[in-house]
Amino acid sequence: MATGLLALLDDVAALVKVSAASLDDVPTQVAKTTGKVSGIVIDDTAVTPKYVVGLDPKRELSIIYQIAKRSLINKAIFLGPAALVLGYFLPVVIPYLLMIGGAFLCFEGYEKVHSMFSKTHEPTDEPTEEMDVITPEELEKQRVTGAIRTDFILSAEIMAIAYATVADSTLVNQIVVLFAVAIFITVAVYGFVALIVKADDIGVHMAQDKFHPTTQKIGRGIVKSMPKFLTILGYVGTAAMLWVGAEIIAHGLPFMHHPMETLDHLFPDIPVLGWLVKVLVLALGGLLLGAVIAQIVTLGKKLFKRPAEKVAH
Template identity: 45%
Template sequence: MAGGLFALLDDVAALARIAAASVDDVGAAAGRASAKAAGVVVDDTAVTPQFLEGSAAERELPIIKKIAIGSLRNKLLFILPAALLLSEFLPQALPVLLIIGGTYLAYEGAEKVWERVSGHHADEAEQELAEQGEFTAEHEAKTVSGAIRTDFILSAEIMVIALNEVVGSDPDAGFVMKAAILTVVAIFITALVYGVVALIVKMDDVGLKLTLRPSERSQRVGHALVGAMPRLLAAISLIGTLAMLWVGGHILLTSLDELGWHAPYDLVHHWEEAVHDAVDGIGALLGWLVNTLASAVVGLVVGAVAVAVMHVLPFGHGKGGEKAAS
């Protein structure tokens, strides 16, 4: 009887070791997949604070919580099952989805460039309402809904990029393993993005509280935090725009290469290798910069075409469309 018990304990221990190894595999794969999606994560982190403009300080964290819950729902209930089913039954559709998402990101980035150049903003009425501080409950609900819709596109990109990395690094990964990895990626990235967003938007509140303390050092730190907020938000907006162009362009290059159109990616890769081999010491960094710059240019060109279709040409919904309608 004791022998049977010890045998059972040995079996349990063996299963525990296998489970632990599986958890390690899932964690490692999720880490690699999350790293591949880092550019979109930067974009997601940069975009979200813009939805909070005009909201009262006490509503910022509740709004972020609502958007985070919506983001997690997007990833786990809609995007993850759809991505897994496609990977099982129609894997050739993944590069096409990436191209669609990459084009959307390039469009978003180019649209921000267009707004800066033209001085025209797509949601001027909403922006004016936020600037006036009239952030009503109805406006808050609309803002949260809009943020979750925007997050859906970015979340889809994150999940498809992560799945593509999993399939590429381990083609034999089973359905359950892929589901576990993507679940970890979804939870980790959502917590990371909206945790960072919460820190960013509350930084000025922390600074104001520090300015009220008797310590001169605390007051100096507080004034520095409050003064840094406008520059930080401007930098985040710029980084978000660049990230959209860079990530969108890179997704387009790699996805087209995967579908068989190798020339654009091969050209960029040739430039990257030429710089890498020409400069000792910092060749890898310069090669990465060349790749990033070329991807951003591709994103800007593709995005500019999309912006022209949507905002300039008569059948778009922007200025040109308005003129045509009138």
């Protein structure tokens, strides 16, 4: 009996050591996962500020908090556990879900690029539909709902990629890493978004006469540069959507592995240049794929349009 108890204690001790060693790798795995989802994080950061544009400045931080809270709940309570369940019972489904998400990112990226160069925003003589009048509270609710919907899709991609990174680890390690990724990315993204949104106010405060001339100059510089910064951030976010979406799909297709490795080692002496070429190729590929998907969506809308809508046109 004593021998059996000692053997059991030895097994428990070994299990604890293995778990502890596994948990020691959590920071490394979180950092590795964060690097893989950097494109999605950039896009999430670039997209969110537009949801508070035109609203009461006093409500900006409150709105960002609402979106961030729901984002964390979605990642930690719904998407993370869903990834674990699928990974345990239907692991074969995860790559396809990732590819579907990647295709959606390419489609969204193409739509943004198309809107940048589209001429449909030019004024016309055609009558427009009467716009509904809504209260500021209703507008805020609509913005928050839209932001949460967009964030949910991006968060699903983040958590799926995070799970794929730790799929071969122990269950405890998977749970800890997914939870840590959910918290870290949510805090990082929405903390930076809050800083971007309030940068104008910070700049105006710094430009007051009571501060040193250098501080005032910096404050005025912040106010003047923010519109350009937001525009550049929007471009970067769009490029990130196309790049990440295409890369997710490429990783899901076995015949694409070798070309991707070739691009990585295209300039062995200058790794950064090889990475830039790879990103450019993926972004262009994502743009092309997004255009194809957009045409399919447009065709589907025409095919499934109601007869009454056809007559109206």
